[in-house]
Amino acid sequence: MTVTQDKPAERRAARRPPRRRGHRLTGRDRAVVTAMVAVPALFVVLLVWFPAIASVLLSFASWSGFGGIEDIEWIGLENYENLTTNYPPFWPAIRHNLLWLAFLFLVPTPLGLLLAVLLDKEIRGTRFYQTALYLPVVLSLALVGFIWQLVYSRDQGLLNAVLGLEGEARIDWYGDPEINLWAVLVATAWRHTGYVMLLYLAGLKGVDRSLREAASVDGANQAQTFFRVVFPVMRPINVIVLVIVVIESLRAFDLVWVVNRGTNGLEIMAALLTQNVVGEASRIGFGSAMAVIMLLISSVFITVYLRVMFKEEKR
Amino acid sequence: MTRQPKYSRSPSPSAVGMPVLGRRSVLRGMLAAGAVTALPSLTACGGGSGGGDTTTLSFGSNETGSVFAEQRQAMADAFTEASGTDVALNAVDHNTFQENISTYLQGNADDVFTWFAGYRMRFFAEQGLIGDVSDVWPLEGVPDSFKQASTGNDGKQYFVPQQYYPWAVFYRKSVFEENGYTVPTTLDQLVDLCEGMRDDGLVPFAFGDKDGWPAMGTFDMINMRVNGFDFHIRLMSGEEAWNGPEVKAVFETWRDLMPFHQTDSLGRTWQEAAQTLQRRESGLYVLGTFLNEQFPDDEDDLDLFTFPEIDPAIGATAIDAPIDGFCMSADPDNPEAAREFLAFLASAEAAAAAETTGLPFISASDTADTSGYSALQKKSAELVGQAEHIAQFLDRDTRPDFASTVIIPSLQAFISDPDDIDDLVESIESQKQSIFVD
Known part of the structure; x- marks a missing residue:
């Protein structure tokens, strides 16, 4: 009898998953964990979710920033309507942001990778080149603006002087709306290349030497070794670079701002938003509508990125 | 050599109203939008x-x-x-x-x-x-x-x-003396002077509008000569239509003067434009007296006259003089x-x-x-003393959001393509109506 009575209990115990001691939290642990989750969560809510939701709400309002919340007038979709139909810089800005994204992907990113591969070869003076190429990333915005003003100035700039253009033949690099975006993109590439190069240099240092040796033993040439072995191994870095390119092109702002505050051929979302919201021109509802559209565009990229990442993890 | 651009003496609030922001502008823009909602609570203290x-x-x-x-x-x-x-x-x-x-x-x-x-x-x-x-x-x-x-x-x-x-038309006394130019008091005389300067190898008007606000000075001057001071004030406060015949007349007058302006002005700062006057490459410049910053050694050679009369019924008695x-x-x-x-x-x-x-x-x-x-300050005081009406400059006389988000891009579009006036004024008027709502 005693045996049969014991059996179901044993079975129950066996069915229950084995419990490890470590999973049982003491009261103090619980408090620590709660604090560690709650404090960052609070910051995220306060600094990310609250402003984001406030922007969405304000995008349906007309408010100059004066007076209290009771002075906010709710006007439905009027801001969005004005933005898309009655604000000439809007569509050029969307186009320019997308162009910016494509350009960063196609030019400075591969260039940064190429430079990283070359500098990884321990050539003479590699430190000097690294520093020189990375320098633009650390220079202050005011200085960067000034440097490019010296290069691109129509009347007194370096570029027109080097090209030997005089008088009417001079090219108006910053003022001609057909050209100025490209001039600024070149300046952006100057900074972005160094950034990408540094990331890839770090990535290349992390690639196991034995992989290359194995590849060369198998008879792979340099190009094959790089594209078939080294590049795929650097996957984490590639993902980081990808994300950085998307973020940088969506928030592209500073160079355009120092040139002409985002007018005349240099319309770009972040600059238009700043023009409308910051400073004396407080079209807060209108600017918020623009912020919401940027939020939507970024969400598309974020969603795609997260889906890819989760798929990878499942595999 | 280019001097470092200085904004220390801003001629207009919007010229300095925009900060050079950091790179996290997007987030900050959103934060700003969010943060202002918290403002009313601050007024209590x-x-x-x-x-x-x-x-x-x-x-x-x-x-x-x-x-x-x-x-x-x-x-x-x-x-x-x-x-x-x-x-x-x-x-x-x-x-x-x-x-x-x-x-x-x-x-x-x-x-x-x-x-x-x-x-x-x-x-x-x-x-x-x-x-x-x-x-x-x-x-x-x-x-x-x-x-x-x-x-x-x-x-x-x-x-x-x-x-x-004050804003006025600046010139070098020595250039006028050498070439025997006289100060124009009517539009016809101004056009004659410009043609003479062009024949002498000078660019008649130095011009730079990279920052967007300097062209407002020229617009104000022509508007106050063509339509008068009262119209300027009504236009700025949103009571007059931008697509009416008055504003079109302003742009048409300006368009006719445009061939006398320095070309490629949208890539040029006012400092660079002023330096062409300083180097005697251009003859005239419509700007404020802060122009003297670019004449550190020969300010005494600088002189000014008020923008000439265009319509005798209106005269030339109103000027821009931001106070x-x-x-x-x-x-x-x-x-x-x-x-x-x-x-x-x-x-x-x-x-x-x-x-x-x-x-x-x-x-x-x-x-x-x-x-x-x-000498220049004395002359400025004299100019203002003679003026019957003093306007404050376009972006001080109207809503700052309208000036910076509508007028700056519109004037730049006009400078790029001075012939498309009809579409331009329609666009300004329609945007104005979305801003002047209260």
Whole structure:
């Protein structure tokens, strides 16, 4: 009898998953964990979710920033309507942001990778080149603006002087709306290349030497070794670079701002938003509508990125 | 060699109203939008810095580390000496002051603070954010045109003017002498002069509009010559249509003058344009007197005349002369001293105190001692003295959001393509209606 009575209990115990001691939290642990989750969560809510939701709400309002919340007038979709139909810089800005994204992907990113591969070869003076190429990333915005003003100035700039253009033949690099975006993109590439190069240099240092040796033993040439072995191994870095390119092109702002505050051929979302919201021109509802559209565009990229990442993890 | 662009003396609020922001602008923009919702709660703790202390007065200034900052300090010290009231000078960087003005006024504004005459001042007055200072007026030696510029929509004065810098047409005396040019007083004479200059190998008008605001000066001048001062004010306050025949006439006149302007102006700063005048490559330049910054060694050769008459029925009596001065907070801690200080700031004594720094300003008061003025400053004072109406410059006379987000891009579009006037004015009018809603 005693045996049969014991059996179901044993079975129950066996069915229950084995419990490890470590999973049982003491009261103090619980408090620590709660604090560690709650404090960052609070910051995220306060600094990310609250402003984001406030922007969405304000995008349906007309408010100059004066007076209290009771002075906010709710006007439905009027801001969005004005933005898309009655604000000439809007569509050029969307186009320019997308162009910016494509350009960063196609030019400075591969260039940064190429430079990283070359500098990884321990050539003479590699430190000097690294520093020189990375320098633009650390220079202050005011200085960067000034440097490019010296290069691109129509009347007194370096570029027109080097090209030997005089008088009417001079090219108006910053003022001609057909050209100025490209001039600024070149300046952006100057900074972005160094950034990408540094990331890839770090990535290349992390690639196991034995992989290359194995590849060369198998008879792979340099190009094959790089594209078939080294590049795929650097996957984490590639993902980081990808994300950085998307973020940088969506928030592209500073160079355009120092040139002409985002007018005349240099319309770009972040600059238009700043023009409308910051400073004396407080079209807060209108600017918020623009912020919401940027939020939507970024969400598309974020969603795609997260889906890819989760798929990878499942595999 | 290019000089480093200086924005130290901004001719217009919007020129400095925009900050050079960091890279996280997007997030910050969103934050700004979110953060302002928290503002009204701050107004509760407003009302100034002190707690009813009657021997000190707080004074908000938007100049730091410049000669203007020194002038303010000198004036504050002189007032303390004369009245025994301590002045706590609270100086904030120019850009920061400009950007935060709405928070500042709704929060703890200083008893007396720097501001400009114009639409924005009247708007603040209407919102009850600045104090009525009618009892400070009349101010000794301050002309009626300045009083008009200091008056709110309700007919009371909310502003005390101190100094100004007129916009005019600048030229080099020596260039005029060498080529035998004379100062034009009508549009036809101006066109003749421009043609003569072109034949002599000069660019008639130096022009640079990379920053967007300098072209507003030319627009204002032509508008006030073609349509008059009253139309300018009504247009700026949103009462007149931008797509009407009046504004079209302005753009048409400007279009006809455009061939005399320096080409490729949208990539050129006003400093670079001024340097072409300095190097005798161009003959004329429509700008404010801050142009002298680019003439460190030969300012004496610089002279000015008012933009010539276009319509004899309108004349040439209105000019742009942005006035800088001071307002009182709506709820000052020390109202008597604030009024006393405001009256002092507009006086000849304040101008004399400022002059001790080595650089005088052009005082709004006729009674100020002008013996320390440069020739150009004397000429400027004369020009303003003759003017019947003083406008404050486009972006000070209208809503700042309209000026910066509609007018700047529109004027730049006009400069790129001066022939498409009809579409341009339709677009301005339709955008105006989306902004002037209240």
